[in-house]
Amino acid sequence: MGMTIAEKILAKKAGKDIVKPGEFIIANVDLAMSHENADMVLKNFVKLGLEKVWDPEKIVIIFDHRIPAETIKTATTHKRLREFVKKQGIKHFHDIGYGICHQVLAEEYDKPGMLVVGTDSHTTTHGALGAFATGIGATDMAMVWATGKIWLRVPETIKIVAKGKWPRGVYSKDFIIYTIGRLGVDGANYKAVEFHGPAIEELSISSRLVITNMSMEMGAKAAIIPPDNKTLEYVRKNIGTDFEPVYPDNDAEYEAVYEIDVSGLEPMVAAPHSPGNAKTVKEVEGTKIHQAFIGTCTNGRLEDLKVAAEILEDRKIHPDVRLIVGPASLRVLKEALKLGLIDTFLDAGAVIIPPGCGPCLGKHQGVLAPGEVCISTANRNFKGRMGSPEAFIYLASPATVAASAIEGKITDPRKYL
Amino acid sequence: MEKIIRGRVWKFGDNIDTDFIFPGQFMHITDPEETKYYCFKTTYPEFLEKAKPGDIIVAGKNWGCGSSREQAAACLKYFGIGAIVAESVARIYFRNAINLGLPILIAPGVTKIVEQGDELEINLETGEIKNLRTGQTIKAQPLPPFMMEILKAGGLIPYLKKKIESGEIKIGE
Structure with a gap:
């Protein structure tokens, strides 16, 4: 039996040939992103008594949630983290005004086939560029900072196929709101979602990011769009060329398949x-x-x-x-x-x-x-x-x-x- | 971690999100101990007025959906909530609770046999949940052994620390 994109990426990151939904794995992380809540990660990391983070090249910290600082507490958080990134040699640090973490990752860091974890639920966003990307907690991230690893349950995958012609005034935001309404706010809880179909392929990278971002609102653990030429060109041009895109096997097993015809959608x-x-x-x-x-x-x-x-x-x-x-x-x-x-x-x-x-x-x-x-x-x-x-x-x-x-x-x- | 947890129930509905549990306006509170003063602070003030350490939360579907903010699990843990039992739990909230050493159980049907203010007894090892008022029982889905181990250690950090110190997990390889 073949594997879905989520299963294939997770198998590779766990050093296995095959993984199956429901299996628990320990996976190697490619990119570990935090925003201001890196402060909570830091508090946990310190408790482990380690001198150095596992790999300062793979940690990204971006201030976006409360910028410029709105309270003394936030100002102190920012200050503590600036000192920490300097001490640890974390180069991928973006201070206030650089951008929202998910946008910055999509502009400079995401590559197909990556395992991205972020201490923000909307980390699912990065699946638009073919990564398995998922939100985790601050304590989880302390383990990543220490070991580069995370425990994950291999999720079942839901496939959503979008067909039809986009009507005027209807955007990917309308599509994903409709989809969440149809599947429910827990309709993809613990699941990966793969988005396929000509109506998805037609979308720009920006429009695709809307869909994977908001898939979190139906509980998705990851939301992935198979990388097509548009994705590959975008990543090569903006981010880098050292990646291996991952595609689902023809006989991959999906927990459910939904078809959505966008032609009938409204704002x-x-x-x-x-x-x-x-x-x-x-x-x-x-x-x-x-x-x-x-x-x-x-x-x-x-x-x-x-x-x-x-x-x-x-x-x-x-x-x-x-x-x-x-x-x-x-x-x-x-x-x-x-x-x-x-x-x-x-x-x-x-x-x-x-x-x-x-x-x-x-x-x-x-x-x-x-x-x-x-x-x-x-x-x-x-x-x-x-x-x-x-x-x-x-x-x-x-x-x-x-x-x-x-x-x-x-x-x-x-x-x- | 106690094997048997007894406590009075605070009952919630479906889809209680992390903004409801720990409103975003308190996100600058990053000290886990301090988060306990902000549980449901603006959304359900009665909780902070009347809840007691040792109380148990019983919730409907998709408890803790929304943001990954760990404060939403930390505030209840440091408040002293004994356990959370829900029809289902949103993914990140579930991880956060286990990682913080806050017992969390998924027990489909639990909201049908429990009312606000009931006394519950939970056996974490067997997953058996008993309503002490009515005598009704229900069984929670068993936790995988490694999650039980994390809970028993008091959370992911003490668990990991032990493994690093014993050399079971090697750092820098």
């Missing part, structure tokens, strides 16, 4: 308070909003800013709305500046925040008050996620968020395209 939102609460924009059209947010590791890439800027060009946002725009990385911000997109946003009345997670996690830069409604391009709309537990968050594509910011209410973007 979607995930309504409060769950990413699985999928509705068409039509169903919630007219809901008054107070804040609109374009950014995050889900939809803060250049492609997303372009779509939003096209809609906002020569228009003003509604007077009762705050629009916050957060480019996902310094590279994205610089490109957006060059293309004049930032001017467009500023002229429309937006506030630009530095490359980072911004208000997505409810810590700063746009926290919501009780009773407020936000439409956001992020991946989570849990109760209390962006501040008050009495606020309401709708998740949508950059086009839908931009159109809604203009009208002050949830709006179908197609009238602006």
Whole structure:
């Protein structure tokens, strides 16, 4: 019996010919990423009494969640970590303003066939470039820092095949919200998901990253898109040439196979308070909003800013709305500046925040008050996620968020395209 | 780690996410001990007012979904929660709990035989869960032996430390 991509990568990293779902393995990690929560990793690592991390070349630390520091505690965390990376010789350290960890990895580090672990649940993102990438906890990461190894249960794999022609105004964000709604927020818990089909192949790398990023919201342990020519070209050009792409065997065994025809999809939102609460924009059209947010590791890439800027060009946002725009990385911000997109946003009345997670996690830069409604391009709309537990968050594509910011209410973007 | 855990139940529904358990606005708290003051702080303040160390959490499907923030498991561990029993548990939360030495069991059907405030008795080795009010019992899925070992050691760090010191795990090879 053949193996899926997840099984093949894990077998290789565990030094085995074959692995089977349900088996526990100890695997060698290729890339170990942390953001500010490296501070919790460090506290655990220190307890082990070791002098040096296993391999300073394979550890990446990126400050993105709370930048620039919003509290004395965070400032102290940043300071402690800066000292630690210096002492350990960790070169792959990116200080405030460089970008969101998942975007930076996709720009500079991800390669097909890698085993990537990150102390952030949305580490699934990197499967868009053919890696097995999964989120872990801080204690897990302390073991990785010490030994370069992690224990993993080999997951079953679900295959999702996307077919059809993308309708105008429907993006990969709408597709993944629809998919989470269909499979449920625990529909892929403990499972790997492989995305196949012509509708996936047609997507840009940026659009693919949206899908693997948000697959976490159905519980996925990893979300992988088989590397095609687009992937290989992108990685060779931006990241490196020393990799071996991994493809599923023809007789790989999947736990379930779902087919989705994108031709019938419409602009979607995930309504409060769950990413699985999928509705068409039509169903919630007219809901008054107070804040609109374009950014995050889900939809803060250049492609997303372009779509939003096209809609906002020569228009003003509604007077009762705050629009916050957060480019996902310094590279994205610089490109957006060059293309004049930032001017467009500023002229429309937006506030630009530095490359980072911004208000997505409810810590700063746009926290919501009780009773407020936000439409956001992020991946989570849990109760209390962006501040008050009495606020309401709708998740949508950059086009839908931009159109809604203009009208002050949830709006179908197609009238602006 | 005690083999038998007894405690009073706090019952939760399905899909309780880590933002609900440990709201994002407290993410700057990275000292594990200190996290115990923030369990459900803004989302369910009654918990901090009334829960006692030794209490047990019983939850529905997909407990701990969402963020990988370890604070969401650490806050309950350092608060003194005796164990978590759920219909199912989100993947990263499950790892975090085991790694911190917080007993966590998956027992499909548990929410049907347990109500808020009931007294439970849990045998971690056999996985047997008994409702002391009604006498009803249910069995949790057994934990793989190496996870039991991590729990018994008090978490992944003490477990790993022992293995490094004994030479069973070699560093720098």
